[in-house]
Amino acid sequence: xxxxxxxxxxxxxxxxxxxxxxxxxxxxxxxxxxxxxxxxxxxxxxxxxxxxxxxxxxxxxxxxxxxxxxxxxxxxxxxxxxxxxxxxxxxxxxxxxxxxxxxxxxxxxxxxxxxxxxxxxxxxxxxxxxxxxxxxxxxxxxxxxxxxxxxxxxxxxxxxxxxxxxxxxxxxxxxxxxxxxxxxxxxxxxxxxxxxxxxxxxxxxxxxxxxxxxxxxxxxxxxxxxxxxxxxxxxxxxxxxxxxxxxxxxxxxxxxxxxxxxxxxxxxxxxxxxxxxxxxxxxxxxxxxxx
Amino acid sequence: xxxxxxxxxxxxxxxxxxxxxxxxxxxxxxxxxxxxxxxxxxxxxxxxxxxxxxxxxxxxxxxxxxxxxxxxxxxxxxxxxxxxxxxxxxxxxxxxxxxxxxxxxxxxxxxxxxxxxxxxxxxxxxxxxxxxxxxxxxxxxxxxxxxxxxxxxxxxxxxxxxxxxxxxxxxxxxxxxxxxxxxxxxxxxxxxxxxxxxxxxxxxxxxxxxxxxxxxxxxxxxxxxxxxxxxxxxxxxxxxxxxxxxxxxxxxxxxxxxxxxxxxxxxxxxxxxxxxxxxxxxxxxxxx
Numbered sequence: 001x002x003x004x005x006x007x008x009x010x011x012x013x014x015x016x017x018x019x020x021x022x023x024x025x026x027x028x029x030x031x032x033x034x035x036x037x038x039x040x041x042x043x044x045x046x047x048x049x050x051x052x053x054x055x056x057x058x059x060x061x062x063x064x065x066x067x068x069x070x071x072x073x074x075x076x077x078x079x080x081x082x083x084x085x086x087x088x089x090x091x092x093x094x095x096x097x098x099x100x101x102x103x104x105x106x107x108x109x110x111x112x113x114x115x116x117x118x119x120x121x122x123x124x125x126x127x128x129x130x131x132x133x134x135x136x137x138x139x140x141x142x143x144x145x146x147x148x149x150x151x152x153x154x155x156x157x158x159x160x161x162x163x164x165x166x167x168x169x170x171x172x173x174x175x176x177x178x179x180x181x182x183x184x185x186x187x188x189x190x191x192x193x194x195x196x197x198x199x200x201x202x203x204x205x206x207x208x209x210x211x212x213x214x215x216x217x218x219x220x221x222x223x224x225x226x227x228x229x230x231x232x233x234x235x236x237x238x239x240x241x242x243x244x245x246x247x248x249x250x251x252x253x254x255x256x257x258x259x260x261x262x263x264x265x266x267x268x269x270x271x272x273x274x275x276x277x278x279x280x281x282x283x284x285x286x287x288x289x290x291x
Numbered sequence: 292x293x294x295x296x297x298x299x300x301x302x303x304x305x306x307x308x309x310x311x312x313x314x315x316x317x318x319x320x321x322x323x324x325x326x327x328x329x330x331x332x333x334x335x336x337x338x339x340x341x342x343x344x345x346x347x348x349x350x351x352x353x354x355x356x357x358x359x360x361x362x363x364x365x366x367x368x369x370x371x372x373x374x375x376x377x378x379x380x381x382x383x384x385x386x387x388x389x390x391x392x393x394x395x396x397x398x399x400x401x402x403x404x405x406x407x408x409x410x411x412x413x414x415x416x417x418x419x420x421x422x423x424x425x426x427x428x429x430x431x432x433x434x435x436x437x438x439x440x441x442x443x444x445x446x447x448x449x450x451x452x453x454x455x456x457x458x459x460x461x462x463x464x465x466x467x468x469x470x471x472x473x474x475x476x477x478x479x480x481x482x483x484x485x486x487x488x489x490x491x492x493x494x495x496x497x498x499x500x501x502x503x504x505x506x507x508x509x510x511x512x513x514x515x516x517x518x519x520x521x522x523x524x525x526x527x528x529x530x531x532x533x534x535x536x537x538x539x540x541x542x543x544x545x546x547x548x549x550x551x552x553x554x555x556x557x558x559x560x561x562x563x564x565x566x567x568x569x570x571x572x573x574x575x576x577x578x579x
Contacts, residue, residue, distance in 0.1 A: 028383040074566045080382050081325050085516055086565045089558045092513065096555035208509070212390055219387065253398030259391025263384055264376055 002124040006196065008237050009131035013189045014210070015217040015229035016138045017182040020145060022215060023224035025178050026158035027076070030211040031068075031087035034094050035186035036193070037206035039064045041098055041105055043191025044113040044200055053116070057130070057191045064187025065180045072176040079161070088211065095206035110201030113194045127196045131189065135230075138185040143226060145181070154178055158224070209252075216259055222269040232269060292424050297546050301539030303431040307496055309534030310438030311511060312518035313445055313527060314489025320525030321462045321482045324374065325382075327389040330512030331396040332362050332487050336494025337503035338404060344411045351411055351499040352433050355441070359492030366487025370480040378479065393508070400505040408502035434496040439531070441492055445485065446527040458482045462525070510554055517561045 014032055021029045043060035051059065075086040099108045106112075116123040145151045153174035156164035165171050194200050213236065214229075221232025243254045262269075311333060318326045339358040340351040369392065377384050417429040449455035460468040461478045469475050497503065497511075514537065522533025537557060544556035 022383065026381075028381075028386060075562075078565055081319070081323075081386075082520075082565055084325065084382055084386055085520070086562060089513070089516075089561055093555060093558050093562065096552070096558075100552070100555075209394075212387070215383070215387060219383075223383075250398060250402055253395045253402070256391045256394030256396075256398065259394065260373065260388060263388040263391065264373070267377075267380070267384065 002128050004237070004241070006124070006128045006131045008234055009128070009135040010189050010193065011213070011217060011233035011237055012230045013131070013135045013138045013185050014214040015221070015233040016135070016142050017185040018214040019218045019223065019225075019229045020142055020154075020178050020182040023218055023229070024142075024145065024151060024154040024158065025175060026224075027175065028080075028084045028215075029087045029179070029182075030084055030208075030215075031071070031090050031183070032186055032214050033206050033208055033210035034087075034091035035064050035068060035183040036190040036210050037091060037094055037098070037202070038067060039187030039190025040194040040200050040205040041111070041190075042187070044111050044194040045104060047114050047195060048111070053195070057188055057195075060191035061184045061188030064190070065184040068183030068187075069176055069180045072179040076172065076175045076179060088208070091206045091208065091211060095202045098202045098206070105202075108202060110199055110204075111194075113198050113200060115198055116195055123196075127192060130192045134185055134188050134192065139226075139230060141181060141185070145178070146226060150174055150177060212259075216262065218269075219262060220266075220269050228269060235270065293546075296425055297542050298539060299425055299427055301542035302535060303427055303435050304538035304542070305535030306435030306437075306439035306442070306531075307431075307493065307500075307534070308438075308514060308518055308538050309442050309531045310489060310493040310496065312515040312522070312534060313442045313530045314486035314493075315512075315515040316519045316522075316524060316527075316530050317445070317489070318483055318486035319519065321458055322370075322374075322378065322479055324378075324385045324389065324483075326483075326486060327386065327393045327512065328369075328396060329486070329490050329515055330508035330510070331393050331400070331505075332365070332490035333494035333497065333511045334400060334503055334505055334508045335365075335396070336362055336491030337498035338400065338409075338494075339491065340495035340498040341409055341411055341503065344413075348414075350413070351495045352437055355437060355492040355495040358495040359441075359488040359490075362491025362494075363484040363488040366490075367480050367484035369487075370483035371476075374483065375476055375479065378476075397505050397508055404505060406504055406506055408504045410502040411498050413499065428500070430500050434500055438493060438496055441489065442527065442531060445489065448485075449527070454478075454481065458485075513554060513558060513561075517557045520561055520564050 014036070018029065018032055021027050039060040042063045043056050046056040046059060047053070071090065075083060078086050098105045101107070102109075116126060118126070145154070153164070153169045153171070156167070156169050157171050157174060161171055190205065193205070217232040217236045218229045219232070220235055221230065222228030239258065240255070243251045243258075247254055315326060315329045318324055318329075336355075336358040339361060340354045343349040343354045343358075344351060373392065374385070374388065377388055413430065417433070420427050420429050420432065449458060457468070457473045457478050458481070460471065460473060461475055461482075465475050468478075494503075518530060518533035518537050520533075521536055522529030522531070537560075540560060541553045541557060545553050548556065
């Protein structure tokens with residue numbers, strides 16, 4: 001139960017963070033896996049060099065954000081397909097660098113991250129608390145962004161970037177800010193994940209499905225909405241658990257079919273389903289777009 | 292002499308690389324869809340060639356067009372029933388859709404064929420050709436020549452047949468094309484099918500020289516990306532140029548940094564290109 005709740009909080013963070021760039025701003029970012037992996041490795045490496053736990057976690061987030069800001073300068077002027085590809089290959093490049101840099105990262109053999117203090121129960125509680133804290137921080141930040149000038153700027157970019165520029169929105173500053181803030185949470189969660197599982201390897205933390213799952217969650221809940229990514233993350237986790245239990249061999253295939261079905265039949269996510277009572281309340285929550 | 296040998300090694304892959312990327316470029320250029328499924332279809336073409344060779348002793352070089360025909364049917368049906376409903380939707384939607392299809396096909400192949408690498412052992416082996424001190428495996432020459440021939444056939448088809456003109460017309464302005472009496476949705480399906488034809492055929496050629504496995508599909512997709520961006524989107528000559536450039540860069544990169552870094556080199560190259568010149572070497576404007 002603790003494990004599931006921690007995973008839910010982690011997924012929710014990833015989905016909310018993706019939504020800041022992909023939903024508010026309309027840029028199809030596939031960089032989540034890159035930020036997650038980078039955070040996991042920065043956190044893991046600093047922990048194994050004796051950096052205190054919280055410093056390592058927050059430091060990993062900040063390091064990832066710094067990387068994202070620099071990366072944003074380079075690739076955020078791309079649009080559409082080109083941006084999607086550019087952000088997609090970042091994870092591959094980082095994975096290869098991590099694999100090759102054996103002296104620091106343990107290379108393809110992976111990296112053992114020091115155990116958290118206390119027994120299994122205490123550890124699990126600590127991880128859950130940390131994941132929840134980041135998830136809530138991410139959600140509050142996205143709420144704040146939606147109401148702040150930045151949110152207005154991002155939505156202008158989503159509607160029509162050229163027009164936004166003409167009316168005086170500093171589009172590149174807004175895009176980089178969104179990208180950086182989003183990566184801060186992803187990187188932190190990556191570091192927490194590293195100390196949660198005690199062992200990370202490049203193929204695991206730079207896995208491309210980590211880039212795609214948050215998108216699917218946000219689509220499931222409703223892209224660009226405030227509550228959608230959270231509800232989408234929980235719904236997705238439920239589906240994933242169900243599929244995993246029933247089909248170990250073919251779970252990725254079923255996930256693929258699910259994605260296709262989602263895109264074809266519920267392009268707006270769960271809010272396309274109209275309902276009554278509690279269900280109506282839920283779809284209304286998902287429906288609410290930031291003003 | 293080593294330099295010339297490395298250069299020749301790279302060139303001997305270029306035609307095959309062009310063949311890998313041509314279909315991808317066609318689908319991207321005409322339908323404005325990034326077909327993440329492309330890499331999986333290349334691997335599927337490879338398996339068709341592998342089993343045809345194992346069961347009936349058919350040479351992969353003979354089989355390539357037939358493997359392409361089989362994947363054409365798959366691509367045509369997929370476009371009609373799955374991809375067509377999302378035509379013209381935002382990038383995110385089409386990308387996620389083909390990603391889902393890719394996940395399904397990769398996993399289905401993994402479950403059916405297992406993750407082992409398989410290699411066609413041609414009997415008798417084709418051996419190598421020697422020009423002075425330069426050595427080139429003959430199977431690579433065949434694969435590259437046939438790859439180039441297929442790309443050439445695609446170019447001729449697009450340029451000189453009524454179907455090809457229809458595809459180009461739909462790419463330029465689908466509404467005007469529809470007014471001219473072109474059946475747009477069929478044209479899309481055929482263009483997508485041609486893209487998957489090239490994937491399947493190049494997969495069969497690949498299987499003749501490299502080991503294949505379902506897990507290698509993303510690597511081929513990555514190569515197709517790099518070549519498209521390198522050569523410029525929507526240009527068949529650009530794809531050929533991009534294929535040869537990538538082949539040469541990879542073989543020199545492997546010489547300098549070791550063969551395990553070949554894919555990293557191409558991805559770093561892709562990132563630099565995207566930042567500096569996203570329209571590519573022979574690209575045209577208007578394919579964003």
